[in-house]
Amino acid sequence: SAQHIPVPLQPGGLCLPPLSSPEPPCFPAGHLIPPAPSPLCPLASLQGNRMAWVSSSPVLWPLWLDPAGQVTGVLSPQPFRMGWALRCRAIVCGQAAVPYLLSRGHCSSWSLIPPPTKGKLRHLHTVFRENIKNSPTSSLGGGCRMGVRGARWWGSGVSNEGYWWGGAPGPGGRMSGGSHGPAPPQVLLREYKLRSYTLNAVSFHFLQEQKEDVQHSIITDLQNGTEQTRRRLAVYCLKDAYLPLRLLEKLMCVINYMEMARVTGVPLGYLLSRGQQVKVVSQLLRQAMKQELVMPVVKSEGGEDYAGATVIEPQKGAKAELQQETDPFKRQVLDGRQLALKVSANSVYGFTGAQVGKLPCLEISQSVTGFGRQMIEKTKQLVESKYTLANGYSADAKVVYGDTDSVMCRLGVPSVAEAMRIGREAATWVSGHFPPPIKLEFEKVYFPYLLISKKRYAGLYFSSSASAHDKMDCKGIETVRRDNCPLVANLINTCLRKLLIDRDPAGAVAHAKEVISDLLCNRVDISQLVITKELTRTAHEYAGHQAHVELAERMRRRDPGSAPSLGDRVPYVIVSAAKGVAAYLKSEDPIYVLENNMPIDTQYYLEQQLAKPLLRVFEPILGEGRAESVLLRGEHTRCKTVLTSRVGGLMAFATKRSTCLGCRASLPHHGAVCKFCVEHQSELYQKEVSHLAALEEKFSRLWTQCQRCQGSLHEDVLCTSRDCPIFYMRKKVQKDLDDQERLVARFGPPTW
Secondary structure, three states: OOOOEEOOOOOOOOOOOOOOOOOOOOOOOOOOOOOOOOOOOOOOEEEEOOOEEEEEOOOOOOOEEOOOOEEEOOOOHHHHHHHHHHHHHHOOOOOOHHHHHHHHHHHOOOOOOOOOOOOOOOOOOEEEEEEEEEOHHHHOOOOOOOOEEEEEEEEEOOOOOOEEEOOEEEOOOOOOOOOOOOOOOHHHHHHOOOOOOOHHHHHHHHHOOOOOOOOHHHHHHHHOOOHHHHHHHHHHHHHHHHHHHHHHHHHOHHHHHHHHHHHHOOOOOHHHHOOOHHHHHHHHHHHHHHOOOOOOOOOOOOOOOOOOOOOOOOOOHHHHHHHHOOOHHHHHHHHHHHHHHHHHHHHHHHHHHOOOOOOOOHHHHHHHHHHHHHHHHHHHHHHHHHOOHHHOOOOOOEEEEEEOOEEEEEOOOOOHHHHHHHHHHHHHHHHOOOOOOOOOOOOOEEEEEEEEEOOEEEEEEEOOOOOOOOEEEEEOOOOOOOOOOHHHHHHHHHHHHHHHHOOOHHHHHHHHHHHHHHHHOOOOOHHHHOEEEEOOOOHHHOOOOOHHHHHHHHHHHHOOOOOOOOOOEEEEEEEOOOOOOOHHHOEEOHHHHHHOOOOEOHHHHHHHHHHHHHHHHHHHHHOHHHHHHHHHOOHHHOOOOOOOOOOOHHHHOOOOOOEOOOOOOEOOOOOOOOHHHHHHHHHHHHHHHHHHHHHHHHHHHHHHHHHHHHOOOOOOOOOOOOOOOOHHHHHHHHHHHHHHHHHHHOOOOOOO
């Protein structure tokens, strides 16, 4: 008989009938469900427009989601096998799921998808092969090999080559999009520099949306549980399929790569698996074919190099057409086209300078950079010779910075509007001194502007209007870097806002002092201290010791199943240790630190993480000597809080004894106060109960927020997403609450 259990999903969802049995079979706990047994765990496939019109999540046991959004039972396994296998031919499957699903199908003897024809092109045979793929940095061109990833890939029997999409090639006629499985989609690795590439982290960064993250070790427990736990697993799988589609729409991945493929004339998969050279070669071959020419094959030779860089002017037609278009979808297409044209134009000169390329010609690249330097120098001379007091202007113009194809001038005018007017006038006047099509364009005004060093600056960006800034633009400083902890980026960003937007240097200094004081007193959330680095090689392949590599080895010894693997980003914090111990030996997993109450090495974070970025920002304002004395020394650095670790060192031989909550004297019993503080017991009890109530309220707020994220206020929170902004906070408050409850229990039952 059918069972109905409401599921809070959007209307229109459709789930195919699953394989069921009288009792759900159990699998070993703490492991992924193996492919060999015939019963199936939840799988999710989504198709549709902005709102999904096909959402399927077949599950083990009598549960399926009908169009009305209800969970229904079906008792025959054959409809599921046939229906889902047929659908696999029509939908796009993720890179992580396809090998697993086809292994399940092979073990279950599915006759609808013969092993040689898993692709959409039925006349081509498709096979799996093992392939070692370079880390993301190695595919960006230039042959930089920083690590490897293992991957299973599709191969076609005719061409022996699959089409790459999302880090894994697809079978003939099919592209695999990937939904943040073992490796994140390649488009994100190539185009965006993020601290973490998990689906939760990327979704929160771009969409401000999250999902309940289910640890692989508890999937089997949910599968072997009740209808509610299996429903929870099905909803998790649907969200796993829904968020990547939202990301594709938000980032315009398909549109941008389609336009790039049209502009460059290469297959879509090449844009993710190959570098820039194949695009330039394709464009050269396209032009050579029109003119009936043959492109020579040049043997690659290394040894020489060139300096400098420039940017080739992109075509103007696409951007002008973009400004006139009103249809939202056509605007997206035109925006992708103008971006493809600009990137393609910029890559041509670098193509000629690559000595291991197809057509290296160092003379061209050297000429480009040489003429670029000459034009920048000539622009500087022209601007500084015309815009002077002698010529009737309010101040002598001074070129303060020049980089690649641009110059920055200090005009000394009283307003942004005047600076924009003179900037446009100067661009037109200087362009007249260069032969066409060379043209200098006005781009922006920075006010105020903080120039720290070469390629490091920040300022308020004005381009469209002189009355309001477009954004606070930062280049090369810690707000846009990811090789440090989030505390650094947040602190520098807040200080820059106070300096540039609020024009309050005293407030910026006060905020920096407050954050340093919170750090030394252990009041900073541990999520702000987490450093993440990618594990690109094994420990013996590194020339020196690395903190994240050493931690990965220790985690592998503790629990091989949950240890990071090659290609993962490893989060860690630096904990206190004996004096003189190297920093790479002090790296530790944040969860392990919270569970064992390990003290953070706050001095390391102050000296190695915060000090240099703060001094770079404040030295131009406070002066070189005064900035260090004001920020890194003084009253706010004298108070420190150090926790007592429960593991390591002498704690293995120590015996814990209770202390009086009033005078901290050692107690021979497990009570709360000594005989000298009995008269203050009521006051101390009220203080601790008040602290307990505050922790309970804070934990309740965090717990409720996590329950709302998972879609139910009546189930335990199982989410283990370390990328969630409140994950570590919830863990710490939960531990503090348990400790506080034990402390209050030492007072015994209240007596009246």
